[in-house]
Amino acid sequence: MKKVLAFDLDDTLAVTKSPVSDRMAVLLGRLLEHYDVCVITGGTFKQIRSQVIDRLNVSPQQLARFHAMPTCGTRYYRYDALGGEWELQYAEDLSEKERAHIVDVLEKTAKDMGIWCEEPAGEIIEDRISQITMSALGQQAAPEDKYAWAEKFKDVRPVYRDKVAEQLPGLEVRIGGTTSTDITRPGIDKAYGIGKLIDALDISKDEVLFFGDKLNEGGNDYPVKMMGVDSIAVDGWETTAYALDGVLGVTE
Ligand SMILES: [Mg+2]
Structure with missing residues (x-):
């Protein structure tokens, strides 16, 4: 039941x-x-x-x-x-120092891989205190744009996740929603x-x-x-x- x-x-x-x-x-x-x-x-x-x-x-x-x-x-x-x-x-919650470092790694890695959106709809990286979220097209991107992006970059997303995770030992890095990558405390x-x-x-x-x-x-x-x-x-x-x-x- x-x-x-x-x-x-x-x-x-x-x-x-x-x-x-x-x-x-x-x-x-x-x-x-x-x-x-x-x-x-x-x-x-x-x-x-x-x-x-x-x-x-x-x-x-x-x-x-x-x-x-x-x-x-x-x-x-x-x-x-x-x-x-x-x-x-x-x-x-994550500490202030951890959050600043995570934001740096997310941005730098996206730029290195050429997937940093130059004209995002809203913030790309959002500090949610207990979680940092990177939304590839920005938080306010239209659903149809997000779905199109997710399809186009479906093989790139796991690579981005792995590269970010390598630089953030001791933290959990996960493929999140349609365009997002989420980082939280481990476990x-x-x-x-x-x-x-x-x-x-x-x-x-x-x-x-x-x-x-x-x-x-x-x-x-x-x-x-x-x-x-x-x-x-x-x-x-x-x-x-x-x-x-x-x-x-x-x-x-
Ligand atoms: Mg879902």
Whole structure:
């Protein structure tokens, strides 16, 4: 029996960096009547709020069953229904010195490889305190541009990742969302976050069902599958919506 449904965000619940559709917002609301729901993403808490939480039409009690794990589970937020506020449960922050060094390595390596975007849409490198994220075209690039870039550079991305990782021993370097590379403390990935969630709710991993679009080896959802959590591979929010229709069909 599943108690928690956990989801990656970009390309699993929503188009990359976009709000969830009306259909998905309704499905998540229905899920919150029966399950705890977790969103775990390389993105920030602000992105989880604007892409998902602000789109939900649910009671404070339902929202109290929502678990927000931004920056690959390096941070964990829950809603306090009485206080009406989101509360930070923990944060695995990087030091200022580490962050400055990471930013240098990401920029220099991208320039050396000729993949540094000269006219980005927004910042290329974002300091998320517990995670540094390099978005090849900038944070605000249009989804279609990001998908085109990801296709064009699909063989280059692992090379970039490896070159950056070589220069950052002791840190975790991961291929993130559509165009992003994420750096966190070692051992902190989505499996770490899901492990924390399992502890916090005092459940077993058999009680969690996870949905992700990057469950293949090397993908940022892969660690969750590897820890033995039942995982469903999707290739966009529409596939997730079909699967949730099925879940709710047997639940309601
Ligand atoms: Mg994804």
